[in-house]
Amino acid sequence: MHNFSKSQALQKRAQRVMPLGVNSNFRYWGEGVTPYMAKAKGGYLWDVDGNRYIDYRMAFGPIILGHAYDEVNAKVVEQIVDGTMSAMTYELEVEVAEKMVKMCPGLEMVRFACSGTEATMHAIRVARAYTGREIILKFEGNYHGFHDYTLWSTYAPVEAYGNRRSPIPVPASSGIPKVLGEKLITLPFNDVEGFERMMKSYGHQIAAVISEPCQGNCGAILPQPGFLELIRQRTAEYGIVFILDEVKTGFRIANGGAQEYYNLKPDLATYAKALGNGYPLAALGGKREIMSIIGQGVAQGGTYNNNKPGVAAAWATLTVLENEPVMQKLNERGTRLMAGIDQILTEAGLVHCMNGYPAMFSYAIGAEKVTSQRDWSVTDQNLYLEIIDALIERGVMPDHDAREPWFLCYGHGDKEIDDTLTAFREAVKACKK
Ligand SMILES: Cc1ncc(COP(=O)(O)O)c(C=O)c1O
Numbered sequence: 001m002h003n004f005s006k007s008q009a010l011q012k013r014a015q016r017v018m019p020l021g022v023n024s025n026f027r028y029w030g031e032g033v034t035p036y037m038a039k040a041k042g043g044y045l046w047d048v049d050g051n052r053y054i055d056y057r058m059a060f061g062p063i064i065l066g067h068a069y070d071e072v073n074a075k076v077v078e079q080i081v082d083g084t085m086s087a088m089t090y091e092l093e094v095e096v097a098e099k100m101v102k103m104c105p106g107l108e109m110v111r112f113a114c115s116g117t118e119a120t121m122h123a124i125r126v127a128r129a130y131t132g133r134e135i136i137l138k139f140e141g142n143y144h145g146f147h148d149y150t151l152w153s154t155y156a157p158v159e160a161y162g163n164r165r166s167p168i169p170v171p172a173s174s175g176i177p178k179v180l181g182e183k184l185i186t187l188p189f190n191d192v193e194g195f196e197r198m199m200k201s202y203g204h205q206i207a208a209v210i211s212e213p214c215q216g217n218c219g220a221i222l223p224q225p226g227f228l229e230l231i232r233q234r235t236a237e238y239g240i241v242f243i244l245d246e247v248k249t250g251f252r253i254a255n256g257g258a259q260e261y262y263n264l265k266p267d268l269a270t271y272a273k274a275l276g277n278g279y280p281l282a283a284l285g286g287k288r289e290i291m292s293i294i295g296q297g298v299a300q301g302g303t304y305n306n307n308k309p310g311v312a313a314a315w316a317t318l319t320v321l322e323n324e325p326v327m328q329k330l331n332e333r334g335t336r337l338m339a340g341i342d343q344i345l346t347e348a349g350l351v352h353c354m355n356g357y358p359a360m361f362s363y364a365i366g367a368e369k370v371t372s373q374r375d376w377s378v379t380d381q382n383l384y385l386e387i388i389d390a391l392i393e394r395g396v397m398p399d400h401d402a403r404e405p406w407f408l409c410y411g412h413g414d415k416e417i418d419d420t421l422t423a424f425r426e427a428v429k430a431c432k433k
Contacts, residue, residue, distance in 0.1 A: 002393060004051075035047040040068060042411035060273070061247075069277055076279065104256045110283045110285030113282040115272055120243070136149060138150050141403075142211060142217060152181060156170035185206070203240065211228070214258075243267065244264070248273060267286050320410075327359075348429075360407055395423065
């Protein structure tokens with residue numbers, strides 16, 4: 001058993017000054033079982049009690065190269081000694097924008113922000129301004145950040161969603177104005193028939209269809225072949241802005257994200273996470289025609305949008321991605337890890353399906369296939385979490401939330417994959433007992 005005494009003491013102290021003792025609801029795993037962290041390097045994480053973990057949370061996805069990656073930190077230090085911010089533009093920002101435009105097929109122009117939440121919020125405003133329409137279509141189980149516009153139908157119990165022919169948008173928090181639900185259409189992911197029906201009924205009123213390429217906030221459920229292409233086609237026909245939310249997939253599943261992976265050009269795309277390898281930088285970008293309305297009566301800005309640590313980290317991260325076989329290694333090692341997990345679950349006689357990409361994957365126990373949150377929510381999340389707990393005991397830390405994928409980084413070498421599979425085999429065995 002790991003010793004968690006320092007984490008437990010710190011949790012008690014933290015709860016006196018922070019709700020739940022954390023700075024995001026997702027960082028709270030429960031009383032006495034929420035680890036508090038001391039340091040991270042490469043693919044490893046250490047908690048305040050000195051327990052070491054192979055980390056597959058990667059800070060919710062941003063760490064693509066590895067924790068505390070030397071080249072990224074060096075670039076940040078080089079830049080911040082000359083000032084961390086100014087209320088004007090630096091050349092380095094232009095260079096990062098140029099790199100993004102070069103790497104991501106659908107980008108002609110970009111604007112920076114600090115978080116994925118801001119990036120999607122700005123993209124939605126731009127889409128509404130561009131089309132002169134207000135309705136947004138989003139898919140159940142997708143998450144686009146904490147703003148009120150799309151924090152709907154993210155994690156609700158399926159019963160609350162109503163019939164799939166006419167889904168009910170469900171706010172994911174108290175405090176979200178009900179009236180915003182009137183500006184929203186929700187649908188199950190991968191529901192071709194429902195999507196076609198909504199397009200016929202409301203296509204001319206919809207400003208934007210926003211979607212993650214794969215459900216990175218619901219067990220990494222993949223788009224069924226043709227689904228993203230269908231969205232692309234119908235949005236073009238109805239003059240709707242297609243926003244591809246690449247906050248998790250961007251600079252992770254390919255250098256050019258899902259746009260490269262699926263050979264897809266959305267109208268707008270949003271980025272954060274892997275863009276800065278753990279430093280805060282986000283972006284929205286897309287077609288010149290649409291992006292050009294920013295500043296022409298359309299507001300977009302933010303004091304920290306060009307924060308130098310974030311910009312410098314993005315510069316260094318994208319440079320490493322351009323010059324080193326990061327994606328190749330992630331694919332090789334992630335493929336091996338997925339295959340190993342698949343085999344162990346099969347040998348244990350557990351019905352399951354593997355979902356996602358080698359650099360960002362998950363599995364659902366108790367179903368042979370899942371294509372939407374409605375399918376996923378009836379899978380065996382209790383057993384999933386039991387296995388995760390047993391893994392954490394053995395020094396391997398995927399997220400404690402079954403919706404969150406396993407994330408790999410360049411720093412996960414063959415040894416870490418082998419050690420993870422050994423721990424996984426033992427964990428499954430322990431849980432089956
Ligand atoms: C697809 C997607 N969009 C937006 C966000 C929000 O990003 P942030 O947490 O940086 O605000 C997230 C965060 O997990 C995300 O996964």
